[in-house]
Amino acid sequence: MNRERKKYGGRISKAVCDFVYPGSLYCIGCGALIDRSRHYSLCNSCLSKFHFASGRTCEKCGKILEEGYHKSICRDCTVHEKKFERGYSCMLYGLYEKKILRDFKYSGKSYYAPYLGELMYDRVAHLLENEIGADIVVPVPLHRKKQNKRGYNQAELLAREISKRSGIPMKKVLVRTKNTRPMSSLTGAERRENLTGVFAVRPRQSSEIANNRILLIDDIYTTGSTANACSETLKSAGASAVIVLCLAAGGNGGSEDYLKN
Template sequence: MWHLLKNGLQRLLPQPCLLCGQTNSRSLCGECERSLPRLDQHRWRCAQCSIPLASDAPLCGHCVRQPPAFSQCCIPYEYSHPLDFLIHQFKYRRQLSSGKQLAQLLLQHCQQATRPDFVVPVPMHWRKRWQRGFNQSELLAYPVAHGLKLPVVNALQRRQHGHSQKGLSRRERQGNLRRAFEITPKYRPLLKGAHVALIDDVVTTTATARCLSELLIKAGAARVDVWALARTPDH
């Protein structure tokens, strides 16, 4: 009851927009939401990893040369201003209100996606989770799963801390991820023949998505899709 009352009050009471600060009934005003850099503004995108393309082609060169284990990506935005500000505030400034809004944006987009059996958040090593205070992929996964009436299954775990992926090339990221992840043993039977949606905040080089989707497929998953908020353009 208190949860419903709280949500009702949040809808009725004025609150500042997370981007422009103007008071309105939503945490992101309509004008600022329309200013977010949508991926569909690009005429051509890779059908598998969603990266914007310079010409009309079904797949990008990387997906042609090294096909990923995941089937497709469901990603609404490009990782650029002002979306990158909201993600930074969420991940590094612990602004959970931004995280809540980002989850709603992802939910809106994923409602049109092929329905999976369950969602799996990208895991975080316990040490990094302790430092940050939360796993941003989990905080995105639960509201999205709740809105779609899907279970969240923590079928993956990170066993090695490793180095940050930020600023690394595709080759460096892939090397950094080797042997870093594993299937959570108790969920292995659940993966047999399952359609899985892997949830993350940003897809940069697809190194993490490739590594984890390959693990899931090898464990018996029939299909893996990647759901994320943003895709970093290929520079």
């Protein structure tokens, strides 16, 4: 009996804690107790560590531009053509942001979605009506096998939150037809090659795309290969414009070193 109690004690007390202190009372960055009114469920200390896209960003892809870089288009966009009209990112994909995004994506912490989705919505809320003018919100799809294994598609969870807040309907019109190699192990050129012919329009979904402006949602933007490949597919199906919104984006395009981290 005592042994049983000992064995299950830890698990039970965690369950009791989760019940008494629901997730929204913890900072999603460091786990500190916070009150419910905190923005994005982040404490002050964590908020101050985030590099938000509040300064200059690339006028094409939306990456944060480095200090001292004076052009309006990032190095990556000057070299590689983008198939979408415009991109927006909310924060830098830096060391601190990476931890939260990895927890959200790989550690089953799908309950981060409302907080991160709200953050994304706030980034573009004032642009939605005129500048973006999207008719539908579309998440970047995961391959079926990967989604089954993970239990969810993080981009879809974010897209759903943005749809809920903006009133723009979410449509899952894209499908990933090939289970590609993990992008984080590849260079920019390999990523572009890896994504050739990977995305397709779901059967009977073309009418949702034709002549519509699409707000394409993903969690991370690095070289833009994924956003580009999706945009190409959407444009082929008749989309009039594709605007990309990502939660976090890599540094100022020229270097691809950060892709390996």
